[in-house]
Amino acid sequence: MTFNHCLLVVVLTALCLGSAQAQPAKEAIEAANAEFVKAYNSKDAAGVAAKYADDAAALPPDMARVDGRQNIQKLWQGVIDMGISDLALTTLEVQESGDFAYESGTFSLKAPGKDSKLADAAGKYVVVWKKGQDGSWKLYRDIWNFDPGK
Template sequence: MKKIIVTSICIVFVLAACVQSNNTNNEADVKAISEVSAAIVKAWSDGNYEAFMERLDQDAIVLPQNASSVVGNDALKSLYSNSFKTFTFQVNETLDEIVAFGDYGYTLGTWVGSMNPVDGGEPIPFNNKAVAIYKRQPDGSWLVYRNIYNSNELSLVQKSPELLE
């Protein structure tokens, strides 16, 4: 009897794992996340602040390099409004991974390009790696829920430690 119970429990766990695996990397979800990511890159490249903000979940959190976390829609609006007012952007994205699982998904990739001051100053190149976590919305669409990024390049201080002396 004990063997039957243990075997039954094992079968339940195996079946549960199979059901959960069916929710991972659903082709339609991966495509939808990829399309949102591409729309974000287009919004940055086109200087379209509104189109970018529409791709962020109401409770989004961004973890920028060398800065405090930016939490919530109001704080994100302030941060990104200033960015779009101050710079134009040239962005090329490479996605190395897109994974969807249930109501969440993520992308792993790079953003390479430049921030170009609207006042005509010198372009500022960037080469960043990023992880974005997406959340399925009640209407079935996907929005960025969490984002973290940092540079693949050494900072000026890392290149020239004598600056700290």
């Protein structure tokens, strides 16, 4: 084997190992998102908040930053109480680096519109995830906003 062939094998091996390590984070985050959505659509704000780290922060649109799991639970309870329902999340990208990962994706939901009839809404989000001591991924920073209305 020539030096160039050895170098190519090393690079390809490193790339394969890197993507193999990132894949478990993506799978774990998608599973956590499924649990988040299930809790939200069941009107379980405590279950939603449980997906966040103790020192998490949510950055909702047109609102002040919300710090800490207990306050985040109150935020989501307020959203649920407003009648916003049928949340769906779609992960578009996950990148992992040590005990942190970032995810970007899209969401859709139904929100009360004119005459209290439910209207479709959609948007995008970015989440910074933090790996806990138990190896589970928790939302650490959560920011989202809505797409322009139709």
